[in-house]
Amino acid sequence: MTVRVTRRQFLECSAAVAVPLRWRLGRGFSPVLGAKEQRVLDLGPHCSLRDSLAGYAAAMEGRAQETDVSSLAPCAVLIVPAAVEIPPAAVRAITASLEAGGLVILESGAGFASARDRSRHRAVLHDAFQVRIESPVDLWPEANGSAIPYVDYSWPVAAKVRDFSRVVPLARGAGEIIARVNGLPVALRLRCGRGTLIVLGSPLGPALWAGDAQARLWLRAVVKATAGLG
């Protein structure tokens, strides 16, 4: 069963957005890495690419459990595919996992969202995680007749994955850039408390869904390197 974030949950938890992550990292928390939970979070209407969700679920080969965001406990690995709006309940789940030393892969789906939804997406990323994003860039009008715009990942392993047409460049600032396409930074790694936040500006899930071997290799390597899970 897949449980989605409802509007009611959104409203009930709306106060959480106003509390930046770093304010809360100093509070006490219980480590959860021993629990080994791996989850793929379905944001329901706030996930802009369902094939991305399917891709991560397939790539985790049954190791990732389905997630009820309203009662989500901190996880060792939490993947949030193609996020557009990130409701407060999801922000709290992400934050809790990071505070507990988990790995969170937050994939932006803003390239396929309306301007209004992109604006909300941008605000949450900034307010909750201090991550700044730029406007989506369509790589293909410029690619006409030239090379395919591959996303080059440089950490934790080198991997080359097809672009997904529209990317959301990440502004320079917090974190380490770990992937670029056509010179644009499209993935970053950020230490948050005891955890690691990876933000993807180019959707990886559809490539996983289509069976891209290097995309799967990269995901496995990230999980292994960051969460110690193979």
Add this chain to the structure above:
Amino acid sequence: MKKSIGDNMFPKDWGFAQGLELVKRAGYDGIELWLGDMPWFQMSTSDADVRALRRAVESAGLVVSNVSTGLHWRSPLSARDPTVRAHAARIVERQIETAALLGADAVLVVAGLVTEEVPYNEVYQRSVEALKPLGDTAKQAGVRIGCENCNAEQRFLMSPREFWQFLGDVNHPAVGIHLDVGNIHDNGFAEQWIEMLGSRITRIHVKDVLKHRGRCGDQSVYTNLLLGDNNWPAIRAALTKVGYDGWLVAEMEARYRYAPDQQFFDTAQAMDRVIAGRL
């Protein structure tokens, strides 16, 4: 077998009624209606106007063989953008709705479009996923979806074995193949596609193909029946072997430069020869 031809073959500036009269006079049994191609049959055409089209067809002594569309070239089911995919699905749904209104039981769909930007594996996956629920919709309406083999243009499902696997992955009794015997070019042989996919064929488009010719200016790779490289005796024999007794639908790309109505008569006579096996 019965003969049909598309309304998109009507000479330019001809109206629907005039075209139907020509189709009947040339000896066809039915008409293929192309959603979105002709002014009288658009996505915005109301159900009442679709019923009026049916009455006009039946008044001309014809029936609607199937509903086709070229709209998926602009809005493919395999698009990366979910909003484009939703529109593509809506096009298929409208085809199904109108087919039911028109008394037809088959629609033609171009199921996926491989491009430089959207690679093959993505197109395959999305097309399979898109067709499953559409198959349910079609089944409820008593209609079958025929995915056309537009091999060269789609760059997708290039062999009969691959097409068979694709239909197996869709795994829906209401989804089959609308086989175009002219679209196979030099990738294979139409009669082998018929043999392998026989039970899954919903309709057959007929035209001939000049295998040695690529597209060049206004010179098409396609030509009129019996003028090209298709092995028509083998195609006819394969149709007999698999027990196909449905519609043959003429779809010519190259049009007569003069006397365009003559192409309807010539094509109908060639189809009669194919059906009769006098080859």
